[in-house]
Amino acid sequence: MIELKNIFYSYEDKEILKDISFHVKKREKIVLFGVNGSGKSTLLKIINGLLFPKKGKYFYKGNEINKKKLKDKEFNRKFRKEVVFLFQNPDSMIFNPTVYDEIAFGLRQIGGNKDTIDEKVKYWADKLGIYKYINEPPFNLSGGEKQKLCLASLLVLEPEVLLLDEPTANLDPKSTGWLIDFLYELDLTTVITTHNLSLSLELGDRGLVLSENHKIIYDGNLDDFINNFDLLKKAGLVHTHKHRHGNLEHKHYHTHDF
Numbered sequence: 001m002i003e004l005k006n007i008f009y010s011y012e013d014k015e016i017l018k019d020i021s022f023h024v025k026k027r028e029k030i031v032l033f034g035v036n037g038s039g040k041s042t043l044l045k046i047i048n049g050l051l052f053p054k055k056g057k058y059f060y061k062g063n064e065i066n067k068k069k070l071k072d073k074e075f076n077r078k079f080r081k082e083v084v085f086l087f088q089n090p091d092s093m094i095f096n097p098t099v100y101d102e103i104a105f106g107l108r109q110i111g112g113n114k115d116t117i118d119e120k121v122k123y124w125a126d127k128l129g130i131y132k133y134i135n136e137p138p139f140n141l142s143g144g145e146k147q148k149l150c151l152a153s154l155l156v157l158e159p160e161v162l163l164l165d166e167p168t169a170n171l172d173p174k175s176t177g178w179l180i181d182f183l184y185e186l187d188l189t190t191v192i193t194t195h196n197l198s199l200s201l202e203l204g205d206r207g208l209v210l211s212e213n214h215k216i217i218y219d220g221n222l223d224d225f226i227n228n229f230d231l232l233k234k235a236g237l238v239h240t241h242k243h244r245h246g247n248l249e250h251k252h253y254h255t256h257d258f
């Protein structure tokens with residue numbers, strides 16, 4: 001479904017992705033790891049056709065995604081409906097005057113029947129627990145609620161590929177649990193970034209890991225990765241720091257959540 005072939009990306013002269021290649025099959029659930037700045041969000045933006053590789057190729061369902069292809073209006077509409085992206089920062093996605101309009105926006109773009117749009121908007125607002133805000137401006141919502149709003153505005157399109165950039169970062173434990181169950185039932189192709197190792201096991205079964213120098217250093221079973229301390233260390237996903245107990249100073253390893 002998704003195929004990346006030897007992709008390189010750079011911002012000006014800063015190389016951020018180096019020789020990235022992998023396939024994603026339909027309904028695969030991938031968890032993408034890497035330290036801050038390793039290039040995770042950049043990689044998701046490429047898969048979403050927001051950025052284009054400087055070298056290498058990206059194929060979605062056999063179509064090479066590049067500027068020219070996305071200028072094809074019909075293809076663009078189909079691609080934008082099928083492959084959706086929840087940004088790391090929900091504020092950068094929200095721009096409509098009300099929660100209702102925000103959820104309806106994509107459907108209106110596609111051009112649907114007003115009653116069908118209304119039904120779908122209300123259905124997803126309810127499903128994501130934000131129905132009570134439906135006529136309010138989105139900026140009245142809390143961070144987690146905004147995230148749910150963004151998710152509703154994507155799911156209303158009935159996409160095939162869901163790209164989620166740290167979707168649990170703003171959520172409380174209850175909402176996090178809910179999101180995990182929800183994603184599990186959705187049965188879509190998903191690529192999710194997270195820094196939360198233990199949670200990741202519930203978000204997917206295949207792990208992809210970007211190193212600090214922007215290459216893929218692991219692509220395989222997620223469980224094996226999480227239990228491989230050397231690899232976790234190499235990926236920068238465990239840290240060491242000095243810790244004081246009274247006058248005694250010692251060094252130890254930490255993950256964020258174990």
Ligand SMILES: Nc1ncnc2c1ncn2[C@@H]1O[C@H](COP(=O)(O)OP(=O)(O)OP(=O)(O)O)[C@@H](O)[C@H]1O
Pocket residue numbers: 011012014016034035036037038039040041042043088
């Ligand atoms: N528009 C931009 N212009 C210049 N540099 C950028 C731009 N966007 C990102 N970068 C740089 O590219 C690098 C990778 O950024 P990216 O957002 O992909 O990392 P990330 O792995 O998602 O990090 P995080 O875990 O902090 O979200 C960073 O060093 C960042 O400063």
Ligand SMILES: [Mg+2]
Pocket residue numbers: 040041042088165
């Ligand atoms: Mg990021």
